Amino acid sequence: MGPAGVQGFMYPNEVELQWSVLIVLYPYITGLVAGAFILASLSRIFNIAAVKPIYRLSLLTALAFLLVAPLPLQLHLGHPERSFEMYLTPHKTSAMAMFGFVYLWYLLVVLLTEIWLDYRGDIVRLAQTHRGPMKWIYAALTLGSYHVSAASRRIDDRVGWAVTLIGIPSAFLLHGYVGFIFGAVKANPWWSTPLMPIVFRFSAMVSGIAAVLVVYQATTRIRKKEADMLCLDTVAKYLFYVFLIDFSLEMLDLVHRMYESNESFRALDFMVHTRLYFSQIVVQIYLGTLLPIGMLAVTQVVKLRAPIRRVLYTTAAGLTLIGILAMRWNVVIGGQLFSKSFLGYTTYKMAFATREGLLPTIALMILPFPILWALLKLLPPWGEQKAT
Amino acid sequence: MELNRRQLLAGAGKFIILSGAARAALDGDASRYNAAEHWWGMTIDVGKCIGCGNCVRGCAAENGVPRGYFRTWVERYQVNGEDIEHPQVDSPDGGFNGFPPRHEAWAKSFFVPKLCNHCADSPCVQACPVGATFDSPDGVILVDEKYCVGCRYCIQACPYGCRYLHPTKNTADKCTLCYHRITQGLTTACAEVCPTGARKLADLKNPADPVHEFLRSNNVQILKPYMATRAKVYYKDLDGAVR
Amino acid sequence: MLCTAASVKTILKESEHLIRLVLVAAILVVVFLVVRNVVVPAGFGKYGHYRAEALDDVRARAVSFAGRQACEACHGEVVQTKNQGKHAQVGCEACHGPLAAHAGDPIANQAVKPDPATLCVRCHEADSAKPKGFPQVISSEHAGGTSCGACHNPHRPAI
Numbered sequence: 001m002g003p004a005g006v007q008g009f010m011y012p013n014e015v016e017l018q019w020s021v022l023i024v025l026y027p028y029i030t031g032l033v034a035g036a037f038i039l040a041s042l043s044r045i046f047n048i049a050a051v052k053p054i055y056r057l058s059l060l061t062a063l064a065f066l067l068v069a070p071l072p073l074q075l076h077l078g079h080p081e082r083s084f085e086m087y088l089t090p091h092k093t094s095a096m097a098m099f100g101f102v103y104l105w106y107l108l109v110v111l112l113t114e115i116w117l118d119y120r121g122d123i124v125r126l127a128q129t130h131r132g133p134m135k136w137i138y139a140a141l142t143l144g145s146y147h148v149s150a151a152s153r154r155i156d157d158r159v160g161w162a163v164t165l166i167g168i169p170s171a172f173l174l175h176g177y178v179g180f181i182f183g184a185v186k187a188n189p190w191w192s193t194p195l196m197p198i199v200f201r202f203s204a205m206v207s208g209i210a211a212v213l214v215v216y217q218a219t220t221r222i223r224k225k226e227a228d229m230l231c232l233d234t235v236a237k238y239l240f241y242v243f244l245i246d247f248s249l250e251m252l253d254l255v256h257r258m259y260e261s262n263e264s265f266r267a268l269d270f271m272v273h274t275r276l277y278f279s280q281i282v283v284q285i286y287l288g289t290l291l292p293i294g295m296l297a298v299t300q301v302v303k304l305r306a307p308i309r310r311v312l313y314t315t316a317a318g319l320t321l322i323g324i325l326a327m328r329w330n331v332v333i334g335g336q337l338f339s340k341s342f343l344g345y346t347t348y349k350m351a352f353a354t355r356e357g358l359l360p361t362i363a364l365m366i367l368p369f370p371i372l373w374a375l376l377k378l379l380p381p382w383g384e385q386k387a388t
Numbered sequence: 389m390e391l392n393r394r395q396l397l398a399g400a401g402k403f404i405i406l407s408g409a410a411r412a413a414l415d416g417d418a419s420r421y422n423a424a425e426h427w428w429g430m431t432i433d434v435g436k437c438i439g440c441g442n443c444v445r446g447c448a449a450e451n452g453v454p455r456g457y458f459r460t461w462v463e464r465y466q467v468n469g470e471d472i473e474h475p476q477v478d479s480p481d482g483g484f485n486g487f488p489p490r491h492e493a494w495a496k497s498f499f500v501p502k503l504c505n506h507c508a509d510s511p512c513v514q515a516c517p518v519g520a521t522f523d524s525p526d527g528v529i530l531v532d533e534k535y536c537v538g539c540r541y542c543i544q545a546c547p548y549g550c551r552y553l554h555p556t557k558n559t560a561d562k563c564t565l566c567y568h569r570i571t572q573g574l575t576t577a578c579a580e581v582c583p584t585g586a587r588k589l590a591d592l593k594n595p596a597d598p599v600h601e602f603l604r605s606n607n608v609q610i611l612k613p614y615m616a617t618r619a620k621v622y623y624k625d626l627d628g629a630v631r
Numbered sequence: 632m633l634c635t636a637a638s639v640k641t642i643l644k645e646s647e648h649l650i651r652l653v654l655v656a657a658i659l660v661v662v663f664l665v666v667r668n669v670v671v672p673a674g675f676g677k678y679g680h681y682r683a684e685a686l687d688d689v690r691a692r693a694v695s696f697a698g699r700q701a702c703e704a705c706h707g708e709v710v711q712t713k714n715q716g717k718h719a720q721v722g723c724e725a726c727h728g729p730l731a732a733h734a735g736d737p738i739a740n741q742a743v744k745p746d747p748a749t750l751c752v753r754c755h756e757a758d759s760a761k762p763k764g765f766p767q768v769i770s771s772e773h774a775g776g777t778s779c780g781a782c783h784n785p786h787r788p789a790i
Binding site for chain 2: 009010011012013014016018019073076077078079080082083085086089090091093094095096097100181185186187188263336339340341342343
Binding site for chain 3: 450495
C-alpha cells in the first residue's frame with residue numbers, strides 16, 4: 001500500500017493536491033458576478049420592466065463579489081507579492097494570464113463604469129447634501145463634475161446602455177474564461193472538454209440569479225418592505241429556464257463520456273461512485289439541481305399563493321447556491337483526486353486554520369456581504385420605480 | 389587501501405596539475421558554452437533498469453530535492469496475463485530506497501524510470517501565466533524560481549506528473565536535466581550514478597552522440613505520444629502497459 | 632444630422648464628466664506603462680518570454696558529483712582494476728556518493744567507504760522485476776548470510 005490516503009497507484013508528485021478549496025471558491029464567486037450582472041442587463045437591454053426593481057441591487061451584488069474574487073487567488077499563490085507579474089509580463093499563450101485582463105476590463109470598463117453612470121445623479125446629490133468625511137468620498141466619486149442637467153443624464157443613459165451591451169458578452173467572457181482555464185488542460189480528462197466554458201457560463205448565470213434572489217429577499221425582509229412579487233416571479237422564471245439549459249448541458253457531457261467510454265472514463269466513473277459520490281450525486285445533482293428544478297417547476301405549473309411561492313423560491317435559490325458550489329468542488333477537487341496514470345486515487349486533506357484551509361474559505365465566502373452592506377449604505381439602490 | 393609516500397606525492401602532483409587544468413578547462417567550458425550547438429534529451433533503456441534507486445538519490449543529492457518530492461522517480465510494473473491495461477504499479481517513496489523485493493516469477497515485471505520529458509512542445513510552458521517556466525535555447529525546460537508566482541497551473545498542465553511545488557521556496561520545481569552540469573561538459577547526476585547505463589544524457593544536435601544510433605536501431609517510444617508534447621526522453625523497449 | 636459648432640459645443644459641455652472619466656482612465660494606463668517599463672527585468676524577452684538572467688541563475692548551482700574522470704587523477708590503480716571487471720561501467724560515485732567536495736579538497740573532505748551490507752543489496756537483491764540476466768541473489772540465503780565484502784572485491788567482484 002502506498003502513501004496514506006492513496007488507493008492504487010499515483011505518480012509520486014500527484015499524491016498531494018495542488019489546487020485547494022480556495023480554487024473552488026474562486027470560480028464560484030466569479031460565477032455569481034457574471035450571473036448577477038446578466039440579471040441586471042435583462043432590465044437595461046431587454047427592457048424587461050419586471051426586473052427593474054433589482055437592477056441596482058444586482059449591480060452592487062456583482063461588485064461586492066467581484067472585489068472579493070481575487071482574494072482566494074492571492075491566498076493560494078506561493079508568492080502573492082509577485083502576482084502583479086501577470087499584468088507586467090503576461091504570457092499570451094496562458095489562459096490564466098489573459099484572464100487577468102478580462103477581469104480588469106470587466107471591473108473597470110464594465111461594472112464600475114455602469115454603476116457610476118447610473119448612480120451619477122445620486123452621487124452628485126449625496127456629495128452636496130452630506131457633511132464630513134462622507135462628503136469627500138462622494139466628491140471624489142463625482143470626478144469633479146457636478147453637472148447633472150437633463151441632457152447630460154440622457155447622455156449617461158445612452159452610454160450606460162452601450163456599456164451594458166458590451167457588458168453582456170464581457171460577463172460571458174469573464175466566466176467562460178474561467179471554464180476555459182480548466183477546459184483547455186489537455187493533461188486532465190475530467191477538465192478537458194470544449195463544453196467546460198459553456199457549462200461554467202450557464203451555471204454561473206444560475207448561481208448569480210439565485211444569489212440576487214436571496215439577497216433581494218433578505219434585504220426586503222431587513223428593511224421590512226413588501227417583496228415585489230412580479231419581480232420575484234420573473235427572476236424565478238429566468239432561474240428555472242437557465243437551470244434547465246445548464247442541467248441539459250451537464251447531462252450531455254456526462255452521457256457523451258459514458259457512451260464513448262474511453263480510457264479515462266472508467267477511472268473517472270469509479271471516482272464518481274466512490275470518493276465523489278456525496279458531493280456529486282447527492283449534493284450537486286439531487287439536492288442542488290433536481291430538487292430546486294422540481295420546486296421551480298411546481299411554481300410554474302401550479303397556481304400558488306404569494307407566501308408559498310416566496311418560500312419555494314428562496315429555498316430553491318438556496319439549494320441552487322449550494323449545488324453550484326458543489327459543482328465547482330467536483331470539478332476542481334474531483335479533477336485532482338484521480339491519477340493521470342488512471343491507476344489510482346488520492347484524498348484531499350483539507351486543512352482548517354492554514355492559509356489554504358477551510359477557515360479562510362468560510363471567511364472569504366462571508367466577506368462579500370459586509371462589503372455589499374457597505375455599498376448599499378454608500379449607494380442606496382432603493383427609491384426605484386415599482387414594476388407595474 | 390593505504391597509499392605509500394611515493395604514491396601520495398605522485399598522486400598529489402598529478403592532482404594539482406590535473407585539477408588545475410580541469411578547473412581551467414571547466415571554467416573555460418562554462419564560458420565557452422554555446423546553447424545553439426545543443427539540443428538536449430535523454431535515452432532510457434528499460435531492459436537495463438534494476439530499480440536500485442541510485443538515480444533518485446543521486447538527483448536529490450545533486451539538486452537539493454526535498455524528501456517526499458521527486459524530480460525523478462522509478463516505477464515498478466507487474467503485468468498479469470492479458471490485462472495489460474491494468475498493471476500493478478508501485479513506487480515506494482519514488483524508489484528512493486529501492487524496492488522491497490518481490491519474487492513472483494510468473495508475472496511480467498520491470499522497472500521504468502521517469503523524469504521531466506523536456507517536451508519540445510511543452511504544455512507546461514504554454515500554461516505559465518508569467519513566463520517563469522520556459523524552454524531554454526538548447527531544449528531544456530527550466531523554472532525561474534525568482535519569477536514564479538506559485539500558481540501551480542504548470543503542475544496541472546503536465547501530463548506526466550513530473551512537477552511539484554517546492555515546500556519552502558513555494559515555487560514550481562522539477563528536473564532541470566542538471567542544466568548546471570551539462571553546460572559544463574558533465575553528464576546528469578542520474579546518468580552519472582546509474583550502475584547499468586540505463587539512463588544516458590543525449591545531445592540530439594551532436595552528430596557523434598550515441599542517441600542517433602539508439603533511435604535508429606531500437607524499438608523506441610515516448611510517453612503519452614497522443615498528448616503531442618514532442619517529449620525528448622526516449623524509452624527503449626517500453627511495454628504497452630506503461631502509463 | 633447637422634454637426635454645427637454650437638451643437639458640438641453643447642455635447643461637449645453635457646459630456647464633460649465623461650471626458651473626465653476618459654482622462655482618469657488614460658492616466659491609469661500611462662502610470663501602468665511607466666511602472667511596467669521600470670519594474671520588468673532588463674533581460675526579459677531576450678531569448679523568449681522569460682528572464683534571460685534565469686539561465687545563469689540555474690547554471691550557477693554548485694556541482695555535487697564530480698564525475699568519473701575526476702577520480703582517475705589520484706585513484707588510477709583502482710580505476711584500472713575496476714575497468715577489468717564486471718563493475719567497469721559503474722561510476723565511482725554510484726557507490727561512493729557525491730564526491731565533488733572531496734575532489735576539490737581531498738584532505739579537508741574525506742570520502743566515506745560505503746557499508747557493503749546496505750550498498751550491495753540495493754542492486755543485487757533478487758527481484759522478479761530485475762532483468763533476468765542481471766546477477767541477483769536472495770541475500771539472506773546467499774553464502775549463509777555472510778557480508779558481501781568477505782568474498783567479493785567491490786572493484787572487481789568476480790571470484
